[in-house]
Amino acid sequence: MSLIRSLCLFSTFLSCIVISVHGQAAARPGLGGTRIGFYSTTCPNAETIVRNAVTSGFSANPRIAPGILRMHFHDCFVQGCDGSVLISGTNTERTAGPNLNLRGFEVIDNAKTQLEAACPGVVSCADILALAARDSVVLTRGINWQVPTGRRDGRVSRASDTNNLPGPGDSVAVQQQKFSALGLNTRELVVLAGGHTIGTAGCGVFRNRLFNSTAGPADPTIDPTFLAQLQTQCPQNGDATVRVDLDTGSGTTFDTSYFNNLSRGRGVLQSDQVLWTNPATRPIVQQLMSPRSTFNAEFARAMVRMSNIGVLTGANGEIRRVCSAVN
Ligand code: HEM
Structure with a gap:
């Protein structure tokens, strides 16, 4: 079955065109269990709350847009897109060399605080980060697309796992x-x-x-x-x-x-x-x-694929109460 996904080609969230994404992508295990509109009944304003938090962070400091995009990439490449990059503490991913310059943690935390007030225990930090990465691209006048959601948060975050991230000297x-x-x-x-x-x-x-x-x-x-x-x-x-x-x-x-x-x-x-x-x-x-x-x-299209690397769904992982610490 061919996967139909909305891609919004302009910098507005409103003007979208629907394009057909190659059918194989839907069948790949990499898309494991996420879907567009996962929170439509459990937390209908989830995406708006995230977007508003990113927009206000961006107005205060435009550098958070590239910071959040990179943070999502670093989340997905280490333990899958499970929010593990957001966890504070000794020897977590966040403390490792490649992550020391990541920006925008406070924007994710702000979105999470608002989401916990609106729909406690529902929206994962991993999803907030995936949505915020998309919103960051839109705010810098790039493409808009629909982000499949339903990720759950991981409970493991180790600095040593960041060794697998691509480095600036890589061939x-x-x-x-x-x-x-x-x-x-x-x-x-x-x-x-x-x-x-x-x-x-x-x-x-x-x-x-x-x-x-x-x-x-x-x-x-x-x-x-x-x-x-x-x-x-x-x-x-x-x-x-x-x-x-x-x-x-x-x-x-x-x-x-x-x-x-x-x-x-x-x-x-x-x-x-x-x-x-x-x-x-x-x-x-x-x-x-x-x-x-x-x-x-x-x-x-590539972001949708990257955003689904190793995701935890269903009964796996947890929904963190705060993004910087496991429950
Ligand atoms: C292909 C392998 C990649 C390598 C080797 C790489 C490496 C780097 C390095 C070394 C920096 C500068 C970090 C610093 O000095 O603070 C950087 C910045 C950045 N990277 Fe990558 N990167 C790669 C792929 C990606 C991907 C896939 C994305 C997102 C889709 C991405 C998004 C960014 C962004 C947005 C910045 C700017 C961050 C900022 O301004 O705070 N990179 N990257």
Whole structure:
């Protein structure tokens, strides 16, 4: 049976078109038990409450949009999309290196507080995060789509499990291996990396590309003008926490410019630029880089797939009372 899903191609929550998503996706175990409108009777305002919390957080600090999108990715890639990244405490995922710069926890907590007041014990933190990631894309003028819900919250969160997250120095082969281990193919990898159309990276995560060192010369795949620009923004012994847009010139708008930048040697992370230099992924970048490409629709579809990695449903897991601690 073919899965019909609404994709809303513009930045409003109201203007949606219905497209048919390839039937196979519905049959995949990865979609395990979530469905659109899971809370329609048990907590009819759930999605509105989340959206309003994200909108108000975004008005106060637009940086929470990329922060929440990345947080959802890091949740899904470690123990599945079960809200495990939200748990505080010693040696939880949240304390691990790759998660130290995540933003937007307070927005998720705020949504949860309001949801507990409206419908106690009903809406999971994992679902709040999945919905908030979608809302973050919409707020940065990207696509809107319907998020299947019904995830339950996990009770396990270990810092050591974050070792499997993709890193900024990963080759295409390593990125492919990390995505395919979770059921995502090479095209979905490239499409999802397009999440870097918004947000920033700290100088410390890519400065090794910018200067000659004992490890070798500056990365020759960087466009020379862009290299000079990055060297000014991130001087050799400067502050590693200074942040630079991942999509130069369009870092706050969800668009195809990230792919266009890759084609011009203007990727900030090495893991981004190799998507252009590697012949396995370059044709995909080429297909996505036009403003008229299918990027937005493909991103929505790939997000639905990523958002269903290893989900807990039914009687598994729990509905946390607060997102930062197991019950
Ligand atoms: C393909 C492998 C990926 C690698 C190696 C990677 C790595 C990184 C790194 C190193 C940063 C900068 C972190 C910092 O300095 O604070 C970053 C930021 C970001 N990543 Fe990824 N990422 C990948 C995939 C994804 C995916 C699939 C998404 C979402 C769909 C995503 C969304 C983001 C966003 C939105 C930011 C900006 C965060 C902010 O501004 O706070 N990334 N990523």
